Amino acid sequence: MATESNIDRESSTLLPVADDPLCKEASLTSLDSWITPTDRYYVRNHFSHVPALDLSSWRLEVDGLVDQPISLAFDDVARLPGRELAFTMECAGNSRSYVTPPAEGLAFRHGAVSTASWKGVSLRAVLEMAGVQETATSVVFEGADRGEEEEDGVAFELSYRRSLPLAKALDDDTLLAFEMNGEPITTNHGFPLRLIVPSWYGMASVKWLTRVHLTDQVLDGFFQQRRYVMINEGREDSLEREPVTTVLVKSLIASPRHGEVIQYPSFTIRGFAWSGEGQVARVEVSTDGGRTWADSMLLGEPTPHAWREWELAWQVPSSGHYLLMSRATDSAGNVQPGSIAWNFRGYANNSIHTIAVEAPAGKPIPS
Ligand SMILES: Nc1nc2c(c(=O)[nH]1)N[C@H]1C(S)=C(S)[C@@H](COP(=O)(O)O)O[C@H]1N2
Ligand SMILES: [Mo]
Numbered sequence: 001m002a003t004e005s006n007i008d009r010e011s012s013t014l015l016p017v018a019d020d021p022l023c024k025e026a027s028l029t030s031l032d033s034w035i036t037p038t039d040r041y042y043v044r045n046h047f048s049h050v051p052a053l054d055l056s057s058w059r060l061e062v063d064g065l066v067d068q069p070i071s072l073a074f075d076d077v078a079r080l081p082g083r084e085l086a087f088t089m090e091c092a093g094n095s096r097s098y099v100t101p102p103a104e105g106l107a108f109r110h111g112a113v114s115t116a117s118w119k120g121v122s123l124r125a126v127l128e129m130a131g132v133q134e135t136a137t138s139v140v141f142e143g144a145d146r147g148e149e150e151e152d153g154v155a156f157e158l159s160y161r162r163s164l165p166l167a168k169a170l171d172d173d174t175l176l177a178f179e180m181n182g183e184p185i186t187t188n189h190g191f192p193l194r195l196i197v198p199s200w201y202g203m204a205s206v207k208w209l210t211r212v213h214l215t216d217q218v219l220d221g222f223f224q225q226r227r228y229v230m231i232n233e234g235r236e237d238s239l240e241r242e243p244v245t246t247v248l249v250k251s252l253i254a255s256p257r258h259g260e261v262i263q264y265p266s267f268t269i270r271g272f273a274w275s276g277e278g279q280v281a282r283v284e285v286s287t288d289g290g291r292t293w294a295d296s297m298l299l300g301e302p303t304p305h306a307w308r309e310w311e312l313a314w315q316v317p318s319s320g321h322y323l324l325m326s327r328a329t330d331s332a333g334n335v336q337p338g339s340i341a342w343n344f345r346g347y348a349n350n351s352i353h354t355i356a357v358e359a360p361a362g363k364p365i366p367s
Contacts, residue, residue: 031252042091042113049145062214065132074193077178078178085304085305094108116180123176139169143160145208168200176196195209203244230242247274254270257355267313271310289325298310310326322356323355
């Protein structure tokens, strides 16, 4: 498959989405390994300012409804019992470019999803050091990045803040991570410490973490109430602003890529599938635009928080144009839809991935 590996090499760098704030996405053909190498992992920043934090002066403040507010140095966190897990992180805005009619927000194609091995400590261990008071119901996380946003023509300065329900914060797999793929987390991915919230869309995993605040209030923050809420079609005053939380079941075809001229008569279609609501139970593939479906083979072992690779050996019947689709089902019975219910910001687009490929006329190329 010489041609295919050439394609992989050509497109292995991240694709630009925005320069300011910096946002880059993976190319689908570069997603050719279960763990995404850090230089191929998507980047989603909200501000121009990317904090360059100094390890010796950095502190993590834990305060609010706690028995004892604490201020931790990096080593105080790093010496707690370690925990490492593989987690597939997907931006809630991934695949937004394919929402119709077009939705507000950055034009991510399908590459705002990546998988890394994250090492750190359970957030729970740090919360227990401070002692969570009985009245606390949620935990607010603050990053060191600051910048401007604008609403109704009024500009204001803010930092990146998000809250989690206390029960989710106390989950053993909610991590304070300091290593990504065996190295200290890089500047763009949140050095020196970031939150990792498995099963939830990426916005929950706060980077450049400096403060953890226990509270009994609902956070009225910009990134909590104005962004990452579902604003569906309908009258403004009847809107139900449901928060964006758990990642919906989804699969992508990583190879071939859209528009590829494929080798045939046999071609291995491969990709990834994931769900925040359970394990991936099956991934079906259609090579005829959705008229018929075949079960792909799930590769490797299931893991609690990371995607599953799948493949299907396709016997291409003849030259021509083909529409390939993949459709995942999770263990909770959720199936990818043909299209999503439109929402104003185009969040959580988990509709079936469809690509067009061509098997050229002429002599089939033996593989
Ligand atoms: N402090 C801070 N944390 C943040 C963000 C941010 O802009 N600032 N972006 C969030 C969003 S929307 C996503 S999808 C992920 C992206 O993480 P990555 O850049 O490491 O891929 O980080 C989240 N955490
Ligand atoms: Mo995101």
